[in-house]
Amino acid sequence: MWKSGLSILIPVMFLMSILSLSMFELKTMTSFNVHHLTEHKPLLDPRDFGLPREGLSVNGIAFGWVPDDKIGSSMSLVNERVGAPGSTMGIYSQVTSADEFDDYQFTEPSRLRDIISSKAVLIATIMPLIPFETFTPALCAQIASSMRKLTDEGVFVWLRFAHEMNWYSRDGDGPALHGGNPNLKNTYTGTPVQFIQMWNILSEAVKDNLMVKMFWSPNSGQDKDQWFPGPAVVDIIGMDFYPKDRSRTPEKVYKPIHDNYALKYNLPFVIGETGVKGSSSSEFKMWWLSGVVDSRLKSALPNYMSCSWFEFDKTDDPEGYDYTIVLKDGALLNRTKSILIPR
Numbered sequence: 001m002w003k004s005g006l007s008i009l010i011p012v013m014f015l016m017s018i019l020s021l022s023m024f025e026l027k028t029m030t031s032f033n034v035h036h037l038t039e040h041k042p043l044l045d046p047r048d049f050g051l052p053r054e055g056l057s058v059n060g061i062a063f064g065w066v067p068d069d070k071i072g073s074s075m076s077l078v079n080e081r082v083g084a085p086g087s088t089m090g091i092y093s094q095v096t097s098a099d100e101f102d103d104y105q106f107t108e109p110s111r112l113r114d115i116i117s118s119k120a121v122l123i124a125t126i127m128p129l130i131p132f133e134t135f136t137p138a139l140c141a142q143i144a145s146s147m148r149k150l151t152d153e154g155v156f157v158w159l160r161f162a163h164e165m166n167w168y169s170r171d172g173d174g175p176a177l178h179g180g181n182p183n184l185k186n187t188y189t190g191t192p193v194q195f196i197q198m199w200n201i202l203s204e205a206v207k208d209n210l211m212v213k214m215f216w217s218p219n220s221g222q223d224k225d226q227w228f229p230g231p232a233v234v235d236i237i238g239m240d241f242y243p244k245d246r247s248r249t250p251e252k253v254y255k256p257i258h259d260n261y262a263l264k265y266n267l268p269f270v271i272g273e274t275g276v277k278g279s280s281s282s283e284f285k286m287w288w289l290s291g292v293v294d295s296r297l298k299s300a301l302p303n304y305m306s307c308s309w310f311e312f313d314k315t316d317d318p319e320g321y322d323y324t325i326v327l328k329d330g331a332l333l334n335r336t337k338s339i340l341i342p343r
């Protein structure tokens, strides 16, 4: 293959010189016409964000899963059932000590094998269950070296840090999570200012690792602005949302944050997790799934790059649902496949 390379090199170079000239002319003309709209922003390339070339993708939207570890579903099982490799794999990890980051949720041997063999982007959702103000550079250095263990294995990481911060800092679930500590009232503890300080420390700690992207993912509540650390330290914009009924289409839900943050700063927009609440009916699930991978949604949200489905069965939780569309019901799986792998 190497030898035959030389004989085609010269014609290829000739072709390239013609092409680059016309590309240059085209760019000049285009940037003249649309200058005020694009401000010369380069197009986003999914490869720059580590998305696998052969991963599941629908209408230009890379699609993946947040597999439920409690029902024993590995990513490889989900992929096998779907018949195609998911592009993303979401995993949750809780920081419970200011002295030590225990990364077992990523590095437990069978989990690590599952992550590596999936070839998916790992959406590492790290949840600070200790107060924001207790995050030190030393703790963040430990998180960064955990991420380094993964990237050294070829795993590309989207670090979805303190997701849904605008909700978990006022959800009232604290004492139960923190061993009954009445001082910790919510899942997360801290103000927007403390959140941004914490974010900046972690962002600094991982910034020399080019295979780690900082992923900011509030939930759909109103007060997002005060929680935004800014485009200098955020690589990916996203939002968590689970519809309870059909009153809002995906476009209505996601377009404001897509336009106000992703489009504005030329960052990719990623749905880090979604599913439906309010009912576990197959019709409702398929309505939402079709909506989030619809080509019209992609046209309306040009920076929309990827979506992960929350493939969890939470029927044991008091207010939980069966969110699954792959693992539990063969007929539903067939419908899921017809949407994600259209023929």
Ligand SMILES: *[C@@H]1O[C@H](CO)[C@@H](O)[C@H](O)[C@H]1NC(C)=O
Pocket: 329, 330, 331, 334
């Ligand atoms: C799903 O589709 C396959 C292949 O078409 C078929 O053999 C199977 O019976 C279907 N399963 C259900 C539960 O409908």
